Amino acid sequence: MINYTEHTLANGLTVLAHHDIDTRMAAVNIVYKVGSRNENPDKTGFAHLFEHLMFRGTKRIPDFDKPVQEACGENNAFTGNDYTDYYITLPAENIETALWLESDRMTGLDITKKALETEKKVVIEEFNQRYLNQPYGDMWMLLRAMAYKVHPYRWATIGMTPEHIAGASLGDVKEFYHRWYNPSNAILSIAGDISEERAIRLAEKWFGGLKGEKLPVRRLPVEPLQSEARRLEVVRPVPATSVTVAFKMGGRLDRNFFDCDLISDLLAGGASARLNQSLVKEQGLFSAANAYVSGDVDPGLFIITGHLLPGVTVARGEAAIWSELDKLKNIPVSDYELEKVKNKFEANTIFGELNVMDKAMNLGFYKMLGDMSLLNGEVDIFRSINAGEVIEAARSTFRPETSSTLIYHPEKH
Amino acid sequence: MAMRINERPPITVPGKIDICQPGSRVLANGVALHVLNCTDQDVARVSFVFRAGTAFQRTPFSASSAANLMAEGTKSFTAQQVAERLDFYGSFYEVSLDRDYAVITFVSLLKFFMQTLEIAREILLLPIFDENEIAIYCNKRKQRLAVERSKAAFQAREIFSQSIFGPEHPYGVSYPESYYDDVTREGLVEFYERRYTAENCFVVCSGKLDATTIDAIAALAGDIPHGENSGPGNFPAPHSIRSKYKKYDGAVQSAIRIGKLLFTRNHPDFVPMQVVTTILGGYFGSRLVHNLREEHGYTYGVYSAMANLEHAGYMAIATEIATEATRDALEQIFAETERLRNELVDPQELDMVRNIMTGEVMRVLDGPFGIADVTIENIQNGNGNDYLDRFLDTVRSITPEQVRDTAAKYLDKDSFTIVVVGDDPSGGTFGLEK
Numbered sequence: 001m002i003n004y005t006e007h008t009l010a011n012g013l014t015v016l017a018h019h020d021i022d023t024r025m026a027a028v029n030i031v032y033k034v035g036s037r038n039e040n041p042d043k044t045g046f047a048h049l050f051e052h053l054m055f056r057g058t059k060r061i062p063d064f065d066k067p068v069q070e071a072c073g074e075n076n077a078f079t080g081n082d083y084t085d086y087y088i089t090l091p092a093e094n095i096e097t098a099l100w101l102e103s104d105r106m107t108g109l110d111i112t113k114k115a116l117e118t119e120k121k122v123v124i125e126e127f128n129q130r131y132l133n134q135p136y137g138d139m140w141m142l143l144r145a146m147a148y149k150v151h152p153y154r155w156a157t158i159g160m161t162p163e164h165i166a167g168a169s170l171g172d173v174k175e176f177y178h179r180w181y182n183p184s185n186a187i188l189s190i191a192g193d194i195s196e197e198r199a200i201r202l203a204e205k206w207f208g209g210l211k212g213e214k215l216p217v218r219r220l221p222v223e224p225l226q227s228e229a230r231r232l233e234v235v236r237p238v239p240a241t242s243v244t245v246a247f248k249m250g251g252r253l254d255r256n257f258f259d260c261d262l263i264s265d266l267l268a269g270g271a272s273a274r275l276n277q278s279l280v281k282e283q284g285l286f287s288a289a290n291a292y293v294s295g296d297v298d299p300g301l302f303i304i305t306g307h308l309l310p311g312v313t314v315a316r317g318e319a320a321i322w323s324e325l326d327k328l329k330n331i332p333v334s335d336y337e338l339e340k341v342k343n344k345f346e347a348n349t350i351f352g353e354l355n356v357m358d359k360a361m362n363l364g365f366y367k368m369l370g371d372m373s374l375l376n377g378e379v380d381i382f383r384s385i386n387a388g389e390v391i392e393a394a395r396s397t398f399r400p401e402t403s404s405t406l407i408y409h410p411e412k413h
Numbered sequence: 414m415a416m417r418i419n420e421r422p423p424i425t426v427p428g429k430i431d432i433c434q435p436g437s438r439v440l441a442n443g444v445a446l447h448v449l450n451c452t453d454q455d456v457a458r459v460s461f462v463f464r465a466g467t468a469f470q471r472t473p474f475s476a477s478s479a480a481n482l483m484a485e486g487t488k489s490f491t492a493q494q495v496a497e498r499l500d501f502y503g504s505f506y507e508v509s510l511d512r513d514y515a516v517i518t519f520v521s522l523l524k525f526f527m528q529t530l531e532i533a534r535e536i537l538l539l540p541i542f543d544e545n546e547i548a549i550y551c552n553k554r555k556q557r558l559a560v561e562r563s564k565a566a567f568q569a570r571e572i573f574s575q576s577i578f579g580p581e582h583p584y585g586v587s588y589p590e591s592y593y594d595d596v597t598r599e600g601l602v603e604f605y606e607r608r609y610t611a612e613n614c615f616v617v618c619s620g621k622l623d624a625t626t627i628d629a630i631a632a633l634a635g636d637i638p639h640g641e642n643s644g645p646g647n648f649p650a651p652h653s654i655r656s657k658y659k660k661y662d663g664a665v666q667s668a669i670r671i672g673k674l675l676f677t678r679n680h681p682d683f684v685p686m687q688v689v690t691t692i693l694g695g696y697f698g699s700r701l702v703h704n705l706r707e708e709h710g711y712t713y714g715v716y717s718a719m720a721n722l723e724h725a726g727y728m729a730i731a732t733e734i735a736t737e738a739t740r741d742a743l744e745q746i747f748a749e750t751e752r753l754r755n756e757l758v759d760p761q762e763l764d765m766v767r768n769i770m771t772g773e774v775m776r777v778l779d780g781p782f783g784i785a786d787v788t789i790e791n792i793q794n795g796n797g798n799d800y801l802d803r804f805l806d807t808v809r810s811i812t813p814e815q816v817r818d819t820a821a822k823y824l825d826k827d828s829f830t831i832v833v834v835g836d837d838p839s840g841g842t843f844g845l846e847k
Contacts, residue, residue, distance in 0.1 A: 022453055024427070025779045060419055065698040070765045071424045072772030076697075089776060096422035104419060121710025121735075128665045129713050129733045135563045237663075239559035271484075272496035281492075281549055287556040307560070309552055340501045347503025347522050354454065355780035 001376050002359050005196035006367075009204060011212030012184025016363040017199035018191040020356055026192025027089045027360035028098040030106075031368045033187075034180035035082045036159075037152040037220060037298070045159020048079040049123050049168055050176055054086065056115040058108035064101060071097040079157050082297040083368050089357050092193035099206040102188070106181060107210055111173050124162045131158055135238045136408060139305075146230050147246050147301055147404040151223035184212045189363035192356045223248075223299065226402045233407040240287065242408040243317045244305040247397050251299045252369055258381050259393030260293050260302050263328060265341040266390075267291035267304065272340070274324055275306070285312045285320050297369065302397060314407055328394035332387040345382045426768055427775065430805065432798050433784055435617070440635040442611040447788060448627055449619035452781035455523040457620030459530070459630055461537060461637075462789055465515040465608035468583035468648075468723075472600040473592040478550065479604045480508045480515045485546040488539035492546050495532060504529040506536070512584050513723040514793065515608075520782070523621055527629060534633050537609070542601045551593040558590045565661045566733060569668035569834040572657055576830045577674050577727055579652040584722060610640030615792060619785040648724060656831040658842035666712075667739040667835030667843070671746060672729035673828050678721045678794045684807045685819040688766060690717045690728055692758060692816065693749060696769050700749045701730065709745070711738040721794070728823070736835055739843050743831070753820035757813040770808050774801055 004018045036047050054077065055064045068075045073090030075098075088098040131137045141156045148154035159165055188207065190199040226248055250256030267275045268291040275289040289306030304325075308317045353359055366375040374381075433451035440446055470476040484499075484506060485492040499506050502525035507518045517537065521529040561567045571587045578585030616634045618627070651674055661668075676683060687695075694701035694717030701715045715732035734742040777783045791800050837843050 022781075023779050025775060063698070066765060067421070069696060069698065069769045069772075072426060072768045072775065074769075074772060074776060089779075090772060091425070091427050091775060093425040093427070094422075097424060100419070100422055118707065118710040122706055122713060125666065125711065125733070125735055126713040128735070133565060133664060133666050133733070135560055237563065239563050240556050270496065270500035272493060272500040277493060277496075280553065284549065284552070287553045307556060309556065336501075340497070343503040343525075344500055345503075347505075347525075350454075350456065350522060351505070351520070354456070354782070357779075 002353060002362060004363055004375075005200060006372070007200045007203070009183065009208055011208070011210055013203070013207050013210070013212070014187045014367055015200055015203040016187065016189040016367060017196040017203075018189075018359050018363060019194065019196050019199075020192055020359060023193050023356055024092055025089055025356050026092040026095045026098075026190065026194055027087060027356040028095065028102060029085065029087045029189045029357075029360035029364045030102050031187040031189075031364040032084045032181060033185050033368055034084055035080050036155065036157040037081045038180070038218060039152060039155075041152070041155075043164055043168065043172060044155045045123070045157070045165045046168060046172065046176060047084060048157050048159070049119065049165055050173065051077050051079045051084050052119045052123055053111050053116065053173060054105055054109065056111055056119060058104050059110045060108055061101065061104050064105065067097055067101060073098065081153055081157060085361065085364065087357060087361060095190070095192065095194055096202060096206070099202055103206040103210060106183065106186065106207070109177055109181070111170065113170060116168070116170055116173060120165055120168060123165050127158050127162050127165065131156075135236070136242060139244065139406065139408075142232060142234065143244065143246055143301070143303075143404065143406050146232050146406065147226075147248065148223055150221045151298065152220060153223075153296060153298065153300070179216065182213045183207060183210050185215055187364045187367045189360045189367070191359035191363065220298065229400045230404040232405070233409060235409045235411055237411050238408050239410060240307040240310075241314060241410060242305065242307050243314060243321065244303065244406040245318070245321060246404045246406070247302040247399070248402045249293060249300055249302045249397055252295060252297045253371055254299075256393060256397070257293070257300075258378070259385060259389060260397060262341055262345070262382060262385050263390060263394060263397075264291045264293050264302065265344060266328070266333060266337065267324065269341055269344050275304070278324060279306060279320050283320060285309060285317055318405070325394065325398040329391060329398065333390050338385075338387060338390075342382050346379045349379055426771060430774060430778070430801050432778060432787070432801055434798055435788055438631075440631055442635055442637060442639060444611050444634045444637055445615045446631055446634050447615065447617045447792070448622060449617065449784050449788060450622050451784060452619070452621055454781050455621055456520070456781055457523050457526040457618070457622060457626065458518060458520040458782050458785055459533070459616065459618040460516050460518040460785060460789060461634070462615050462617065462793070463515045463517070463609055464513065464613040465604070466511050466513040468512045469608055470604060472595070472597075473588040474554075474596050475600045475604040476515065476608075477510050478547070478554075478596050479542075479601045480510050480517070482542055482546060482550055482601060483517070483540040483605070484536045485550065486541045486543040487535035488541060490535055492543070495535065498532050499529070502528050504532070516789065526626060530629050530633060534636075537633070538636060538638075540605065542598050542605070544598055547596065547598060547601065551596050555590045555593040562590070565664055565666065565668040565834045568659060568661070569670045569832050572659055572834065573670035573672065573729065573830070573832045576657050576832055577651065577653045577672065578725070579649075582649060582651050584651070584725060607640060609637070611637045612640060617785050617788050617792070620781055651725065653830050654846070656845040657833075658837070658845035658847055659832075659834045661834050661836055664834070664836040665736055666733040667736055667833050669732050669734055669739070669742070670729060670832040671829050672727055673823075673830060674725060674727045675719070675823060677724070677726045680726070682819060682823070683719065683721070683726060684804060685811055685815055686728060686823060687719050688770070688808060688811050689753060689816055689820050689824070690719050691766050691770060692762065693717045693753060694730055696766070700752070701732070701746065704745050704749055705732065705734070705742055709738065709741075711735050711742050723793075737838060739833065739835060739837070743843070747826050750820070750824040750826065754817065754824050755821070756817070758816050760813060763811075763813055763816065767808050771805055774805065
């Protein structure tokens with residue numbers, strides 16, 4: 001349970017504050033409502049490259065990290081499909097250093113040609129390290145391109161290809177910054193050993209002087225309903241055959257999201273869950289199997305994935321996955337099993353908000369989603385789902401004609 | 414509209430870290446129980462720490478298999494029943510294993526903690542090591558290890574340990590995946606009975622704990638059986654080699670590990686070396702990050718740190734570098750170590766590093782469980798929680814001269830072991846031994 005105060009500045013900046021008396025630390029989190037889904041299809045990976053550039057200094061403060069570190073702080077950021085998140089944690093008495101830095105880079109970024117060129121190389125190395133030089137590293141790239149044909153979720157946040165990153169220009173940087181980085185497109189959340197009233201006052205002090213801009217409305221292309229099963233088989237230098245099946249599911253605010261989230265816990269929410277018990281232990285087909293939801297704001301993906309044990313055919317592995325899905329569609333889940341995943345969800349929720357960074361990040365995330373009642377309300381939603389609803393959701397979600405199947409075959413030596 | 418302000422706010426560096434001291438008692442069987450009662454959140458955690466790391470195993474994979482299979486079937490419950498119960502209570506059960514220790518941790522909401530302890534009792538005291546579960550586990554692990562070993566960075570880590578300790582040394586050895594086929598029930602039972610004993614154990618609990626809960630933990634910990642207090646056994650002197658190149662066909666990046674054996678945490682130069690490795694590569698914006706990432710764009714990340722084991726300590730630098738930049742990156746890394754040995758660190762830079770290290774300690778302590786991890790580490794090193802204040806005193810009092818002299822003493826280029834896993838485009842070995 002996170003209590004908070006909300007306030008909107010005249011320039012449009014949303015401020016959320018939570019007083020945590022259990023700590024000496026504070027966390028300052030800023031969400032910008034822009035992610036890879038807002039990119040031009042010819043310039044993918046740009047939102048993430050831009051996030052890197054936010055650490056390359058402004059006219060007034062040439063080095064962003066140094067003042068944070070001098071204040072005993074730590075900072076980082078991540079880019080998603082829907083939003084970009086920046087955070088700083090530091091001793092509460094130094095909170096103004098974080099606000100000073102964040103307000104400065106919200107409008108004062110100063111990127112040189114050299115900084116851009118170096119950062120492009122860094123991001124290409126990130127591409128190499130995390131996606132190309134890893135077994136199964138390109139799984140999400142392949143899956144997205146197969147499952148989405150129109151919506152920008154068809155590419156991963158890192159981008160479709162390193163060439164798009166290499167092609168980014170200073171002009172692109174300026175345009176993107178001007179368009180998306182301003183108070184009216186941002187959410188500031190503060191959690192820590194500081195009263196909510198003072199946090200709001202400090203937000204006014206440091207951000208009140210920034211000019212707000214009206215945001216251009218950007219309509220994203222709507223992904224047409226999928227009506228045919230899709231399939232891709234690739235050969236890669238991987239040690240084991242992997243089977244992945246993805247289904248279209250509801251957006252983050254859709255009731256179907258919560259149904260699917262619960263179903264993913266039935267399948268894979270712990271050692272006792274169905275995929276581990278059935279596919280790994282009883283049938284001995286997979287060395288590991290998992291199910292999860294992508295959690296995107298727009299309609300996302302429900303993923304089931306596993307590594308086959310040696311000697312098991314792809315057909316057999318796939319059939320076993322579909323048979324688990326058929327059970328979900330036809331056999332009502334027991335009260336005991338429902339209660340189990342609900343308990344687990346409640347515990348996960350509480351364990352996911354134990355320190356100041358979790359709390360500040362959660363505040364920003366739910367505000368970005370646009371429904372603050374979910375911040376402390378998701379456990380109740382989970383608790384309200386019954387066996388009939390699970391069957392309905394399974395039937396409407398796990399249909400062959402909305403599935404995309406990806407197989408990795410190991411190279412033969 | 415308010416005036417735009419941009420003058421820099423003043424900074425306060427927190428003084429003493431007011432860390433919670435555990436209440437400790439020794440149970441009848443000799444197990445020490447440490448209680449950290451310092452949160453208002455309705456959660457609880459207990460960690461059972463055993464000197465049961467891989468260095469103690471007599472047959473390959475027996476330490477990790479024993480630790481991980483304790484929950485896969487007990488006297489009263491099948492593996493599935495154990496898993497069902499833990500999941501039903503929303504409890505977390507975690508096994509963490511290193512060369513020296515196995516740490517078995519249970520975390521749950523306060524309202525389910527007593528039930529969680531009942532399962533913990535079964536797992537810790539009554540595992541049966543069922544043959545069928547062992548077979549499933551070994552198949553799974555064998556494949557997982559193969560997946561890990563297909564990553565250049567993982568290979569580099571294993572080869573680095575072999576290269577600084579020696580391929581047979583308990584801290585250096587790694588085994589082929591196929592050795593999972595030879596894991597036997599007898600081997601696991603032997604390991605469990607020898608290492609999961611009162612003589613090898615201490616317990617740390619934290620959360621919002623009342624007397625009844627603490628008594629229940631004490632009752633469980635007090636039932637851990639006696640056994641022989643066997644030492645580490647065969648602990649030969651390490652033997653380091655200078656360099657090792659392993660070809661990884663088609664690698665777009667080289668995984669690099671550079672480092673050397675030094676000393677354990679209680680050596681007087683350990684903390685000064687922590688400062689040195691932090692300046693070198695211990696934070697974002699460190700000298701190596703600045704050079705290799707921000708100036709050259711050779712890498713997404715580079716890191717250096719001191720590592721501490723029971724009988725040895727070492728320093729290591731780790732990075733993944735664009736293949737074509739590998740040779741220059743190696744030169745840049747040694748240029749940075751030489752600079753630390755020969756030039757005084759700027760007082761402002763040193764101040765910043767002190768503050769980073771102070772902030773790091775505070776961050777680890779944030780939340781109800783960080784304190785438990787810190788306490789475990791301190792006990793393992795023979796220290797109390799007042800160690801943190803002594804650590805920070807040393808960090809705060811170190812001078813630029815001491816930093817330089819420490820670096821000069823330990824960062825001699827010719828004393829390093831260099832490991833590269835990659836694909837030298839010239840067909841060579843980046844100048845390293847094969």
